[in-house]
Structures are given as structure tokens and as C-alpha cells.
Amino acid sequence: MRNRNLSIGVLLSAAWLFILLFFALFGPLLPIPDTLFSFEDSLSVGVFSPGHILGTDSNGYDMFAQLVEGSRYSLLIAGISVIVGTVVGSIFGILAAFKRGIFDRIANALFSVVLSIPNLLLSITLIAVFGSSPDPSNPVPPSRRLIVVIVSLTIVIIPIIGRIARSTAMSWSSRDFVTAARSMGMTDRQIIVRHIVPNVLPALLAIAFLAIGVVIVAEGSLSLLGAGIGEKTTWGSMIARGRAEIEYYPHILFVPIAAVAFTVIACNRLGDEVRRSLDPREARL
Amino acid sequence: MSNLLSINGLSVEFATTRGNLRAVKDVSLNIEQGESIGIVGESGSGKSVLSRAAMGILHGGNVHKSGSVIFDGNDLFSLSPEDLRNFWGTGMAMIFQDPMTSLNPVRRIGTQISEALRIRQGMSKADAMAKSVEMLRLVRVPDAEATLKKYPFQLSGGMRQRVMIAIALACDPKLLFADEPTTALDVTVQAQILELLDDLRKSLNMSMVLVTHDLGVVAGHTDRVIVMYAGEIVESAKTADLFANMRMPYTEALFKSIPTLDTPTGTRLPTIEGRVPDPTQKDPGCLFSSRCAYVQEKCKNEHPPLMAENDGHLYRCWFPIQVRSNQ
Numbered sequence: 001m002r003n004r005n006l007s008i009g010v011l012l013s014a015a016w017l018f019i020l021l022f023f024a025l026f027g028p029l030l031p032i033p034d035t036l037f038s039f040e041d042s043l044s045v046g047v048f049s050p051g052h053i054l055g056t057d058s059n060g061y062d063m064f065a066q067l068v069e070g071s072r073y074s075l076l077i078a079g080i081s082v083i084v085g086t087v088v089g090s091i092f093g094i095l096a097a098f099k100r101g102i103f104d105r106i107a108n109a110l111f112s113v114v115l116s117i118p119n120l121l122l123s124i125t126l127i128a129v130f131g132s133s134p135d136p137s138n139p140v141p142p143s144r145r146l147i148v149v150i151v152s153l154t155i156v157i158i159p160i161i162g163r164i165a166r167s168t169a170m171s172w173s174s175r176d177f178v179t180a181a182r183s184m185g186m187t188d189r190q191i192i193v194r195h196i197v198p199n200v201l202p203a204l205l206a207i208a209f210l211a212i213g214v215v216i217v218a219e220g221s222l223s224l225l226g227a228g229i230g231e232k233t234t235w236g237s238m239i240a241r242g243r244a245e246i247e248y249y250p251h252i253l254f255v256p257i258a259a260v261a262f263t264v265i266a267c268n269r270l271g272d273e274v275r276r277s278l279d280p281r282e283a284r285l
Numbered sequence: 286m287s288n289l290l291s292i293n294g295l296s297v298e299f300a301t302t303r304g305n306l307r308a309v310k311d312v313s314l315n316i317e318q319g320e321s322i323g324i325v326g327e328s329g330s331g332k333s334v335l336s337r338a339a340m341g342i343l344h345g346g347n348v349h350k351s352g353s354v355i356f357d358g359n360d361l362f363s364l365s366p367e368d369l370r371n372f373w374g375t376g377m378a379m380i381f382q383d384p385m386t387s388l389n390p391v392r393r394i395g396t397q398i399s400e401a402l403r404i405r406q407g408m409s410k411a412d413a414m415a416k417s418v419e420m421l422r423l424v425r426v427p428d429a430e431a432t433l434k435k436y437p438f439q440l441s442g443g444m445r446q447r448v449m450i451a452i453a454l455a456c457d458p459k460l461l462f463a464d465e466p467t468t469a470l471d472v473t474v475q476a477q478i479l480e481l482l483d484d485l486r487k488s489l490n491m492s493m494v495l496v497t498h499d500l501g502v503v504a505g506h507t508d509r510v511i512v513m514y515a516g517e518i519v520e521s522a523k524t525a526d527l528f529a530n531m532r533m534p535y536t537e538a539l540f541k542s543i544p545t546l547d548t549p550t551g552t553r554l555p556t557i558e559g560r561v562p563d564p565t566q567k568d569p570g571c572l573f574s575s576r577c578a579y580v581q582e583k584c585k586n587e588h589p590p591l592m593a594e595n596d597g598h599l600y601r602c603w604f605p606i607q608v609r610s611n612q
Binding site for chain 2: 175176177179180181182183184185186187190194195198199278279
């Protein structure tokens, strides 16, 4: 059907995300050193050192191994919170736009309230309240901490997606074809599923892809502030540790930063592509 | 009397921040089985609101409707939304003004025609598609099978309007509202679409309400014409009678502003000076008085009722134009 060539950028982006996904899923099965095994005779060696393709950090931990483990958690957190946030946000946003009235006002007010709180502050607060324990000898289990981090990031995503879903759905639901569908006896539900969603979806998917990047960065910020998932390595926690040694061993900082940057760029590029290919008007141009 | 639709004292108000906007004022009319009615008026005269209110698709918290609309013996305003929905598509259907926006841009033509059939008539996908091809042939779309797979943006305006007609007629409605069906189309296509609507109406024994601002459009395609101004019916008559014996100065002014071929080049086309009065304001006199060429003192102070002549010709004017006397 479609004979449009994918650009190099799109292919590279897809390839990068594919490789990431591969390492995230099969990392533990691959011959990669343990993240907590210290190579004591090669501390802080640079990139492309023999045996350590991305070097080691000042503890002698292999950077590549950390990056792989980091991708597991960074992608897990980003994936779940973006998927859940997008689904919940879209449902509320589209319903608000379609039902209008009191439901719309409540949904919109909630979105505004959440949006008005700085993301990081909101996440840190949630993590402090639900994901940490005042008693050092009885810390919260890591799984609970992980869930709290994911939930707190999801709460950040919902109003962002919800707002866009609402405004996009609103502009579509005032179109003539919605009135036409209604005048043919379609129910609101049928109109939403058949007419609103297909039109709103491309924009939402593009934003969702963007949000993956945002969440990866946000998770990094949380780790940097010590409010990350704790025990396990994420890209954010790698950045947090590498920060101290930027003057002497910049690669410890730049390796995770590059991973974050490439991932964010790849997500944006693919999001754009998804939007375009879902829109028949643009796809055929 | 075989009234398919009767509208009695229908008024529609919209609550706005500037006060109540009275879009339709005390309109009554009857439509018989197989009859074709034209509703004419300039922008803002309430003709689209009237047709939507009559169909019952006007909704929202700020809409206030009074009066009654009886379709096929059922009072539409007293029905629940679910019951009302049963009349849409199968009882009444509507064609919209702009074929560019009244089709969903991201769905194929075939899906859009067949979905009404599948939802309303419970057809299988294959049956609905077969019926869709039949409908497209009925509205004279060339190469109907290929068109099913196309997206709206791949069709011209005229073809899209044909698709809209196919959708509207898919469930065999008894009454078709055509809300300025040809306004967005160019003149040659306009003639084809009107011709098509006329043929379909006769062959399917359907009633039609043709809403337009163009007196030329209603002339050849309607049995009766209703002229609306500022939400009111100002004149109503059989089409031939209306064109021969205009009573209301507004109708005459509308008629005069149609360009004709026999006026010499360089002649200024007459227009109606001024604008439709603010629908949020209440005026004591005739609503057309501020723009009327024959205005008198009485017109400014007293609102004229709808007056009837023997043959059912209705008009709302204190000083109706006499037959060909002052032209």
C-alpha cells in the first residue's frame, strides 16, 4: 500500500530502540560482567578499553553492564508509566471533551491541579510519603519503591496526555461528520470509538512517544536527587554517580547521558513517523 | 392530511453570555409525504437551526426548545434520547453543507457508508458493503467499487457530497433534510447534485426539506417555499405562487439580488442594506423594518402577525406588495 521510503533517521531510531529492547530483555542471559563486580586493577578506565567497551567507573564496575541493567529499569519505568498514563489520560480527556458539562469541568480542574504542581516535586512527595520508611532498619521493599516511582510518573503523564486528548477530541467532536453520524442514529459510544478515536490517536501516539523521553529524563532527575528506585541501577542513578567525577573521568557521566539522549531523540523521531503513517492524508503525500 | 412532519410553534433559544439568543421564533409548518419544501433565508435567519431542531439533533445545555415537532405521529421532544435515535437515519436523515468536513477524514468511504447499515439494520459486513456499492451507484458515483476503498481527501467536492447523500439515504429515510447541500460546490456540480436529489426524492417517494440561501435553487426543485428572516417565517407559499406574487418586501429584495443575464453589464447588483437584527434584542416592530424599502411608521412599532390568503399563501407584512402593482 504505502511505498514511501523511511528516512535514515527513522531507521536509525528504530534500530536504536530495538537494540535497547534486546539488551533490556536478554541482558541477564548475555556474557556481560555483573554490575557489582569490581575490576580492581582497572578503575575508571576510559571508553574502548580492552575488556571494557564503555570503560569502568571509579569503583571498577563495568559501564556497559550498568548501562544494560539501567536500560531494563529505565525502559520498564518509562514503558509502564507512559502506557498506563496515555490510556487513562486519553479516556478521561476524550470523555471530558465529548460529555462536556460537569464531567469536563471536574476532569479539567484535576488536570490543571496536577499540572500546576512541578513534576519533580510531585514525584518526590509521593515517593517520600509512600515509597520510603522513617525507620532505617526497616526499609520499604524495593518492589514497592519501584511501583511508587512508576505510579508517581504515571500521575505526571495523565494530565499531559489528558489535556491534549481533550482539546483534540473537542475540535473533532464539533465537526460536521460527528453531527452527521449522530443524525444517522449512532450512539455516543459508537461515535467516540469510530469517529473520534481514529482522529485523535495519531496526535496522542506522537505525544506518548515524546512522553517516553520525558519520563526517562524525569526518572533520571529523581535518581539524581536520591529519590529513584534505589538498589537497582538506572540511567539516572548512573548520571548521579558520574556527576561527581566529571572533571577527571567524564566518560562515567557521558555514557549514560548519551544513552538517554539517543533514546529521547529516537522516541521523538519515531513518534513523528507513527503520527504521519496513521494519518491517511499525510501518508499518501 | 398525510402530514409526515408537523412543527407547531417551535422556538429555539440559545443561552449565551449576552443573553438569550432567539434563533427560531414560533415557527409552524407541515410537511406531507413526498413533498419537497424549500427554506430560504440569508445567513443567521435560523434556517439551519430550524432544520436541526426539527430533526432533534440540536442538543446541549444552553439550548432551550419550546413548541412541538410531530414526526409520523410521534412527539419528538417527549421521546427519550434512545427512542429518538431510532428515528434518525431510518426516519429522518440530513445532508450537511460542507462535504469537506462532513466525512471523517481518516476512514474509508466504504466503512463510512456501511457503518450506518451495520449499526441500524444489523447487516453483515459483506451485505453492508454490497449495499454501499449499490448506494454509490444510485448517487451516480463512477467506479463505485474503487471508491469504497478511497479516503475522502481523494474525492472531489461533488463526489463527496454524493457520498454524503448515499450515507443519508442508506437506511431509506422518509424525510431528508438537505442543509445547504450545494453551497460549497461550484455551479455546474450544484446543478447535478440538485438534479440527483430531485430524482431520488421522486423515485423513493421521500419528503425533502431543502435549506438554502439561494432562491434560484428552490425555484426548480421544491413544491413549497418558506422564507425565513431573523428566526421567523415571513412568507410561505407554493413555489410558483411565491415567484409570481411576492407579498413580503424581504422576499422581493432577496429575489432582486439574484444576478441575471439580461441586466446590462456594469449594472450594480441590488443588495439588501444593513444586517439581520441582533437576535438577543427584542424589537417591538417588524424585524425587517430597519432594512425595508417600503417601511412605514406602523412597521416600526407593531409586530405583524402571519397573515393568510385564501390559497394558503402566508406572509408577515402590514403593507404587502400588491400583485405586480409597484414594480
